Every structure is written in structure tokens, then in C-alpha cells.
Amino acid sequence: MxxxxxxxxxxxxxxxxxxxxxxxxxxxxxxxxYDFDEKDLRKIFGALQKALEGARTRFDRTSEASQNEFRL
The missing domain is CATH 1.20.5 (Single alpha-helices involved in coiled-coils or other helix-helix interfaces)
Structure with a gap:
């Protein structure tokens, strides 16, 4: 494979x-x-957004690293 x-x-x-x-x-x-409030929603969706941003950063970082390679 x-x-x-x-x-x-x-x-x-x-x-x-x-x-x-x-x-x-x-x-x-x-x-x-279920019983929940706006604070609960902010925590849930904040955590999800942070995890997505972290995953995206890992992909972007690998492509940026090769583009920003130092050369003399």
C-alpha cells in the first residue's frame, strides 16, 4: 500500500x-x-475550534517548513 x-x-x-x-x-x-447554558456552549465549541486549528497548523507547518528552508 x-x-x-x-x-x-x-x-x-x-x-x-x-x-x-x-x-x-x-x-x-x-x-x-438536557440543561445547558451559553457558557457550556462556548466551552464545547471553543475546544472543538482549538482542536481543528491545531490540526490545521500541523498540516500548514509541514508545507511552510519546506518553503522557508535556509540556503546560502
Missing amino acids: SKREKFVRLAESRVNKALKDIQLIGNLSNRSA
């Missing part, structure tokens, strides 16, 4: 799992079943 094939297989699996889990988080919006 090539590196590309492995990347595609894992990316599809992991992204689909993450999307399903995000949908499950959305199910918590049912006010007849």
Missing part, C-alpha cells in the same frame, strides 16, 4: 468518525432532554 493510499484510507475513516461525533454533539441541543 502506498503512502497516498494509506493517507486516503485513514483520512476518510477518521474524518467520517469525527463528523459522526460532531453530529452526536449536535444532538445535545435538545432542551427537553
Whole structure:
């Protein structure tokens, strides 16, 4: 299996799992079943946003590192 094939297989699996889990988080919006406030929402979505930004940074950093290579 090539590196590309492995990347595609894992990316599809992991992204689909993450999307399903995000949908499950959305199910918590049912006010007849759960009690929450704006502070709770800020914490949840702040944590998710921070995790996404961190993952994106890891991808960007690898491409930037090769572009900013020092040469004499």
C-alpha cells in the first residue's frame, strides 16, 4: 500500500468518525432532554475550534517548513 493510499484510507475513516461525533454533539441541543447554558456552549465549541486549528497548523507547518528552508 502506498503512502497516498494509506493517507486516503485513514483520512476518510477518521474524518467520517469525527463528523459522526460532531453530529452526536449536535444532538445535545435538545432542551427537553438536557440543561445547558451559553457558557457550556462556548466551552464545547471553543475546544472543538482549538482542536481543528491545531490540526490545521500541523498540516500548514509541514508545507511552510519546506518553503522557508535556509540556503546560502
